[in-house]
Amino acid sequence: MPTIPPVTNIYFTVCSMQFINLQKQYRLYQSEIDAHIHKVLAHGQFVMGPEIAELEALLARYVGVRHCVTVASGTDSLEIALRALKIGPGDEVITAPFTWISSAEVIGLVGAKPVFVDIEPRSYNLDLDKVEAAITPRTKALMPVSLFGQMPDYARINGIAARHGLPVIEDGAQSFGATRNGARSCGVTLIGSTSFFPAKPLGCYGDGGALFTSDDALADTLRAIRTHGGVKRHHHPLLGMNGRFDTLQAAVLLAKLPHFDAEVKARGEIGARYSELLRSVCVVPEVERGNTHVYAQYTIRVPNRDAVAAKLKERAIPTAVYYPKCLHEQPVFASAGCKWGDFPVAEKASREVLSLPMDPFLTEADQQQVVETVKEAVKG
Numbered sequence: 001m002p003t004i005p006p007v008t009n010i011y012f013t014v015c016s017m018q019f020i021n022l023q024k025q026y027r028l029y030q031s032e033i034d035a036h037i038h039k040v041l042a043h044g045q046f047v048m049g050p051e052i053a054e055l056e057a058l059l060a061r062y063v064g065v066r067h068c069v070t071v072a073s074g075t076d077s078l079e080i081a082l083r084a085l086k087i088g089p090g091d092e093v094i095t096a097p098f099t100w101i102s103s104a105e106v107i108g109l110v111g112a113k114p115v116f117v118d119i120e121p122r123s124y125n126l127d128l129d130k131v132e133a134a135i136t137p138r139t140k141a142l143m144p145v146s147l148f149g150q151m152p153d154y155a156r157i158n159g160i161a162a163r164h165g166l167p168v169i170e171d172g173a174q175s176f177g178a179t180r181n182g183a184r185s186c187g188v189t190l191i192g193s194t195s196f197f198p199a200k201p202l203g204c205y206g207d208g209g210a211l212f213t214s215d216d217a218l219a220d221t222l223r224a225i226r227t228h229g230g231v232k233r234h235h236h237p238l239l240g241m242n243g244r245f246d247t248l249q250a251a252v253l254l255a256k257l258p259h260f261d262a263e264v265k266a267r268g269e270i271g272a273r274y275s276e277l278l279r280s281v282c283v284v285p286e287v288e289r290g291n292t293h294v295y296a297q298y299t300i301r302v303p304n305r306d307a308v309a310a311k312l313k314e315r316a317i318p319t320a321v322y323y324p325k326c327l328h329e330q331p332v333f334a335s336a337g338c339k340w341g342d343f344p345v346a347e348k349a350s351r352e353v354l355s356l357p358m359d360p361f362l363t364e365a366d367q368q369q370v371v372e373t374v375k376e377a378v379k380g
């Protein structure tokens, strides 16, 4: 039996420095956010109010596709995408074992089987040399994740998919705003999916998500599934769900969107600065050629991860572990038939990664304090 390294018990530490400073962001944009929210309170169209269509048009243009369909969460958006592609029992969908549970959970929810493919160690995204070998006659889609905020090589992924007649769904929950060779995340595959969870690069004040596509017929299906299987009231041609995005949350994003480019730029600069200062003491995230990275998480790797996290906590610096276990280790996916050792790169990453405080407003002084403490802690 292989020895499975222990799973950390330090998932998330809470300290006086914030891991992500959402209050600072609110204070900066308060007048705009409050005004947009009050507009909704005044018109009273809380479900599918005019802010939804306004936001969808802006987001579609931002991503560079014909359609944006906002939804209730980034989990719902992935599930709606799979349902729209008629993926169900007996089907397989390829995804990563090192990601948030949603990426594989939704595959199970539609009755299909998640098929995991190991990641590569520099970007934590799918190892594209291994994808083709995992495709079987039952494979119905590829669903790669753009983990931590940078995209894998979707030109190559789309090429593999085209050779096998498969659709590609980008799980861009963490990468909204990132680019690869100038193309924006969520706009480079048949369907792109993102999340507006508060901690995400474009976060609202609750749950939310969106789907993106340039396929008109598919967009109609996505919209219908989001709204109980039909867009006309009391007419339900499809099996759908209540997956609508909240109008108040759309109002929050309408206020935040004009600031998003500046935030993405700041994220890139803060991430690059962390990497420059930490490269000599630990493994830092590598930005692949042609990519911009939005650092939804700024994640380093250290063999003595729990000790480093504990030292940072002692100095009131919060950290988080994304993700302490791979998905094939989760009991819910036991039926996928995988075992420890099947995905060695992902498994090693899960025992070594540590995410540091990161948001567009992190001050240089706070960042310096984080860096100095990491340097000290890594030495042990």
Ligand SMILES: Cc1ncc(COP(=O)(O)O)c(C=O)c1O
Pocket (backbone or CB within 6 Å): 073, 074, 075, 076, 099, 100, 102, 103, 145, 171, 173, 174, 194, 195, 196, 197, 207, 208, 209
């Ligand atoms: C990679 C990934 N996929 C999907 C999701 C699901 O998004 P949500 O939390 O909005 O349902 C998340 C959220 O953390 C995520 O990180």
